Amino acid sequence: MKKPSPIAGVDERLFLQSVARALDVLEAFAQNPRPKSLGEIATAAGLNKSAAQRIGQTLLARGYLEKGEGGGLMLGKRLLDRSFDYLRSNPLIERATPMLNELRKRTGERVDLSLFDDTTTIYAIRLQSKRETFYATLPGRRIPTFASSGGRACLAHLPDAHVDDILARSERVPLTRKTLTEIPQIWEKIREARANAYSHAVEEALIGEVVLAAPVLDMDRKPIGAVHIAGSLSEWSIDDFRQRLAPLAVEAARALSGA
């Protein structure tokens, strides 16, 4: 079996192929998280069936996969344990949790904390208020940096060359028909975010939703995440939403910044 080309920055002798394949198996459920037969796992993870069997049995034994009711294997509860460890390891999440709860109560809208991660941003805290679509309630969801108010709020605090690099590497597919995907349009939004200290998006990720986000910066003024407030266009005009709620998001994000 031939080692793949070395992962950037890691000596290939230090890179464990079998561990990577096990991660491929877990990641194979990202495109479709429903239970899978070993054959399906093999196909989705790019393995042969023997490999899927061995990796599947190992992950099953450790609780990272579980048997599906109708046969096959599904993801296992141990993934929640690892996520719990992640959430409690992150001081920003711990500091933000009570503040965002206050913000949710004060605004009566959905409030999120996202973490900036290069070409995507990932939601770490999701606090529902009214009725939400299911995925909007789940920690761990990723959204492209270029298309999210929180992502653009963070990009606003990066040097232009770094922004250009991220945009160039981003797969700029639209999430809705309102998603801005052209670099000049996105740059316009980033300049606006630089001027306003927050960024907003209207129906770019979800039809009917207006959302604004203010960046959280670390001690070196580098963006590490964003505080989001999301509302419904059936209840808010865009201008009202921004006028009323942006100062609150900016205040919360500032209070979280710097440490």
Next chain:
Amino acid sequence: MKKPSPIAGVDERLFLQSVARALDVLEAFAQNPRPKSLGEIATAAGLNKSAAQRIGQTLLARGYLEKGEGGGLMLGKRLLDRSFDYLRSNPLIERATPMLNELRKRTGERVDLSLFDDTTTIYAIRLQSKRETFYATLPGRRIPTFASSGGRACLAHLPDAHVDDILARSERVPLTRKTLTEIPQIWEKIREARANAYSHAVEEALIGEVVLAAPVLDMDRKPIGAVHIAGSLSEWSIDDFRQRLAPLAVEAARALSGA
């Protein structure tokens, strides 16, 4: 390197040692989730330093570990992605999410969904209402089945012998000075849960907290989880809490049961 004794139910030739060791590394952060040097990882995971280096580099390359600001390695955001996949793979969580949000709004208290997992129960949905302790806001937290209202609500729906087996295998250490750890006491609570269709606990997991839970059953009437409502003893008398809120939890759990 010698294979360990075979994991129950898995042929040792199908069990991948190196994958298991990588999981050991991730799990090493459970006892203390702060950043760790390679030496600390090695010690905590029971490995030598070379192994920690190879596994650490692999997990780093794949985003499951990240570099800590002060050096060392910490858990990485990819764990949230995997947890996201788990959450959206589970039909009960999807069905429960809007219902629990309604329940939170209706009660004005914290509402959770837990999943029954043998000697522990694990929280999958956490909906804060008032101020909560940080860990009480996090999905993925585990609590012993014997000591949680949700766990006991589930035990109430198991045959006696199965309950005895779980209790015998449980590490019955107290969470607070109010935690019931003696098997006869716990059985009393299980009998009460059988009579009431819900179980309650007072300060057994957290001082100052009163919580009740109703079991969610699958199509075969086997317990798979529980709906929890949690309040503060500074705001509720135990009797009022139970009288007012138990019927709501029982109703929600019943609506979730059976599918």
Next chain:
DNA sequence: TCACAGAGTATCGCTTTGCAATATGCGCGT
């Protein structure tokens, strides 16, 4: 009824992958 496909499970000889031990450089504290 029969053939086939796909599911899960089991096996084995071989070689490649991962291993343990070791070395090196750097920074910090005594």
Next chain:
DNA sequence: ACGCGCATATTGCAAAGCGATACTCTGTGA
């Protein structure tokens, strides 16, 4: 200066993991 712990780098070897294959069972369609 020295020791310690950190991160990084290296190497020969053998065992761990591999791919290919076989087997059994079940469900489906002709």
